Amino acid sequence: MTxxxxxxxxxxxxxxxxKELTKVLKNSDFKKNTQNYNNxxxxxxxxxxxxxxxxITSPMVGTVYLSPEPKAKNFIKQGQVIKKGxxxxxxxxxKTFNPIKAGKSxxxxxxxxxxxxxxxxxxxxxxxx
Amino acid sequence: MFKKILIAxxxxxxxxxxxxxxxxxxKTVAVHSVVDKDSMHVRLADEAVCIGKSSIKNSxxxxxxxxxxxxxxxxxxIHPGAGFFSENYDFSxxxxxxxxxxxxxxxxxxxxxxxxxxxxxxxKKNKFPVIPGSENYLKSIDEAIKVAKKIGYPVILKAGxxxxxxxxRVIKNQKELLSNYxxxxxxxxxxxGNDNVYLEKFFDNPRHIEIQIVADKNGKVIHLGERDCSIxxxxxxxxxxxxxxxxxxxxxxxxxxxxxKTIKKIGxxxxxxxxxxxxxxxxxxxxxxxxxxxxxxxTERITGIDLIKxxxxxxxxxxxxxxxxxxxxxxxSIQCRINAExxxxxxxxxxxxxxxxxxxxxxVRIDSALYAGCVVxxxxxxxxxxxxxxSRNRNEAILxxxxxxxxxxxxxxxxxxxxxxxxxxxxxxxxxSYHINWLDQFLSVNY
Numbered sequence: 001m002t003x004x005x006x007x008x009x010x011x012x013x014x015x016x017x018x019k020e021l022t023k024v025l026k027n028s029d030f031k032k033n034t035q036n037y038n039n040x041x042x043x044x045x046x047x048x049x050x051x052x053x054x055x056i057t058s059p060m061v062g063t064v065y066l067s068p069e070p071k072a073k074n075f076i077k078q079g080q081v082i083k084k085g086x087x088x089x090x091x092x093x094x095k096t097f098n099p100i101k102a103g104k105s106x107x108x109x110x111x112x113x114x115x116x117x118x119x120x121x122x123x124x125x126x127x128x129x
Numbered sequence: 130m131f132k133k134i135l136i137a138x139x140x141x142x143x144x145x146x147x148x149x150x151x152x153x154x155x156k157t158v159a160v161h162s163v164v165d166k167d168s169m170h171v172r173l174a175d176e177a178v179c180i181g182k183s184s185i186k187n188s189x190x191x192x193x194x195x196x197x198x199x200x201x202x203x204x205x206x207i208h209p210g211a212g213f214f215s216e217n218y219d220f221s222x223x224x225x226x227x228x229x230x231x232x233x234x235x236x237x238x239x240x241x242x243x244x245x246x247x248x249x250x251x252x253k254k255n256k257f258p259v260i261p262g263s264e265n266y267l268k269s270i271d272e273a274i275k276v277a278k279k280i281g282y283p284v285i286l287k288a289g290x291x292x293x294x295x296x297x298r299v300i301k302n303q304k305e306l307l308s309n310y311x312x313x314x315x316x317x318x319x320x321x322g323n324d325n326v327y328l329e330k331f332f333d334n335p336r337h338i339e340i341q342i343v344a345d346k347n348g349k350v351i352h353l354g355e356r357d358c359s360i361x362x363x364x365x366x367x368x369x370x371x372x373x374x375x376x377x378x379x380x381x382x383x384x385x386x387x388x389x390k391t392i393k394k395i396g397x398x399x400x401x402x403x404x405x406x407x408x409x410x411x412x413x414x415x416x417x418x419x420x421x422x423x424x425x426x427x428t429e430r431i432t433g434i435d436l437i438k439x440x441x442x443x444x445x446x447x448x449x450x451x452x453x454x455x456x457x458x459x460x461x462s463i464q465c466r467i468n469a470e471x472x473x474x475x476x477x478x479x480x481x482x483x484x485x486x487x488x489x490x491x492x493v494r495i496d497s498a499l500y501a502g503c504v505v506x507x508x509x510x511x512x513x514x515x516x517x518x519x520s521r522n523r524n525e526a527i528l529x530x531x532x533x534x535x536x537x538x539x540x541x542x543x544x545x546x547x548x549x550x551x552x553x554x555x556x557x558x559x560x561x562s563y564h565i566n567w568l569d570q571f572l573s574v575n576y
Contacts, residue, residue: 060476061507068311069318090312094469094477094511095185097316118507 014052018112055112055124056100062093064125066115074115076126080108088126091119102128130445131155131206131230135199136170138210139189141515142423143170144498146208149437158202160195162188164506169498176202183508185319189213192220199229206230206444212510215420216243232444234399234419242401242417245289246327252414257391259414260406262329270310273328277306280330286310288317289325297364299331334564335408337361337415338373340388341428343439345449346398352385353428353436354458359565360552362475367545367568368552369424370463371431374523374561375407384412389453400425400440406565423466423512426496430462430519460519461526465534465549467497467514469505472547473576479507483541488533492519492526505542513544523561527553551575 066074066089075087087099109127113119134150135158136143143159147170150157159174164183171177178201180194181187190213199207207224209215215233222236233239242248246266249259263276266289277284277300286309288296296317300306318324341353357373358366372381388403402418425436443449469478485501497514505513516533520526531553534546555571557563
């Protein structure tokens with residue numbers, strides 16, 4: 001695991017993938033968004049392709065929120081030490097707010113999503129070390 | 130009568146309203162978000178207006194866009210459906226100011242009953258029994274802790290303008306109260322536009338029984354019997370039936386008459402549902418819903434009365450042309466709510482419907498906006514279909530319902546059909562002995 005993370009090439013590729021994804025997400029063109037919805041599987045597969053070891057993945061399709069309410073402090077920040085059972089973020093799907101909790105204690109290595117961003121099933125949300 | 134009605138809703142309930150409007154010869158206008166552009170309520174309405182982006186806030190809760198849509202289409206009434214703006218005082222008074230008729234009670238009545246605390250005080254004043262709880266809305270988490278201590282855990286944290294099981298949590302201790310307080314407030318704000326919450330005593334295993342009333346502005350109030358909505362998961366109704374297997378004829382008559390008497394005293398016009406908790410042969414008022422309910426369908430089945438038609442006629446100023454003694458109840462009706470969710474984990478399951486085939490035959494009604502190829506978006510409620518069964522008696526209705534659940538083909542998203550079959554096969558359901566926590570207990574034992 002530690003070896004993997006030290007592998008510069010891997011990290012480089014990951015960053016590249018994240019940048020590409022952010023571009024896709026920032027796409028605010030309506031028509032394209034609708035097309036994206038039509039190509040749901042394609043988009044989903046693209047997002048899941050980025051593999052992270054120890055990543056917590058999204059159990060559902062929805063919208064991710066990093067704080068309990070708008071303008072409030074985020075649940076977690078990078079580098080923070082968390083305990084098993086702590087709420088990490090919230091995913092809103094079909095009008096219900098589902099808190100995503102830590103399955104183990106550890107340190108937040110990286111947060112891979114932005115607030116109010118759509119997430120797909122199986123998409124890595126954050127990495128706990 | 131109205132010439133053109135704008136329907137400020139989506140999904141099966143919007144479609145349900147379009148259908149009655151067509152039956153009455155009234156033109157319809159559908160409003161929709163970007164992602165809903167190909168949905169059934171849009172296809173079947175006479176006109177359609179896109180009112181915004183896909184998030185609820187930008188579309189179905191965008192009052193300016195909806196009013197503009199009503200203005201440009203020359204609609205003379207707005208039907209709010211269920212959820213969204215259906216019990217929103219600000220919206221209904223805005224509609225009124227624009228000289229458009231809001232199909233429902235007056236704004237003042239919406240305000241009075243929509244505010245759960247005011248409604249409770251009102252019913253209490255008129256000698257109707259209510260559930261013990263906070264006298265006013267909670268100002269802070271500290272106050273919540275104080276009130277909870279006073280009435281004693283477990284308590285229920287509830288939204289002031291809630292409905293449909295959103296923004297309700299059972300709280301067992303102070304720790305749970307601390308962790309749920311903000312989440313519930315947020316959930317409520319997103320769904321209903323304000324974040325008032327209050328606490329109520331949690332009853333041990335009561336039934337949820339509600340009385341359907343119809344009232345006109347001339348002071349006439351009649352009831353259309355009760356509905357038993359005790360099969361719930363996470364405070365959300367899943368199966369409803371009428372008549373309730375737990376009430377005798379004399380109990381039914383007594384409570385229905387008390388409800389009619391109380392509502393007459395208070396004064397009300399339109400459809401209304403008085404929701405009650407039933408425990409140890411006693412009824413307690415929970416809240417009054419001033420809109421059409423998702424489960425109005427089963428009442429329609431056993432009375433033969435189209436509730437949406439009544440609601441529209443009353444809004445148009447017409448008298449109810451029915452007397453209480455004319456209302457005949459016959460047979461038994463059950464409704465199953467089909468949700469897009471995993472039947473075991475209950476994780477929401479939006480997506481594209483690949484294959485679709487709905488059940489049929491005698492005594493079967495399906496209220497759904499699904500079709501093969503349509504998209505179930507992740508932004509909205511997970512209710513995708515309602516199976517409404519009618520039969521001479523309860524046993525036959527259960528058998529017929531099971532047949533329909535097996536016939537139903539919905540591929541592409543996960544649904545709770547397997548869960549419904551498990552419930553209908555259980556001994557308790559067949560005996561009619563269940564309560565509002567029965568399903569949660571059944572699930573924790575069987576999975």
